[in-house]
Amino acid sequence: MNNTNIKIIAGFAAGAIAGALTGLLLAPESGDRTRKKIGKESDKLRESLSKSIAESFDAAKTKYSSLLDEYVAEGKKQLDKAKENVKLN
Structure with a gap:
C-alpha cells in the first residue's frame, strides 16, 4: 500500500472516530448517560x-x-588512589 492510500485510510478513520464522538457528545437527553460515562472513563x-x-x-x-x-564512590576511590600515587612519588 502506498503512502497516499495510507493517508486516505487514516483520514477516513480519524473522521469516522471524530464523527462518532461528536454524535455521542451532542446527543439529546439519551446521550446524557453516554457523556457521563465518557467523563468518568476520562x-x-x-x-x-x-x-x-x-x-x-x-x-x-x-x-x-x-x-x-x-x-x-568510584570517584572517591580513584581520588584516594591518586593521592597514594602522589605520596609514593
Whole structure:
C-alpha cells in the first residue's frame, strides 16, 4: 500500500472516530448517560496516567540516585588512589 492510500485510510478513520464522538457528545437527553460515562472513563484514564507517570518518575529518580552514589564512590576511590600515587612519588 502506498503512502497516499495510507493517508486516505487514516483520514477516513480519524473522521469516522471524530464523527462518532461528536454524535455521542451532542446527543439529546439519551446521550446524557453516554457523556457521563465518557467523563468518568476520562477521569479514570487521567488518574491512571498520572499514577503511571509518578511511578516512572520515582523509579527514574531512584535509579539516578543509585547511579550517582556509585559514581561518587568510584570517584572517591580513584581520588584516594591518586593521592597514594602522589605520596609514593
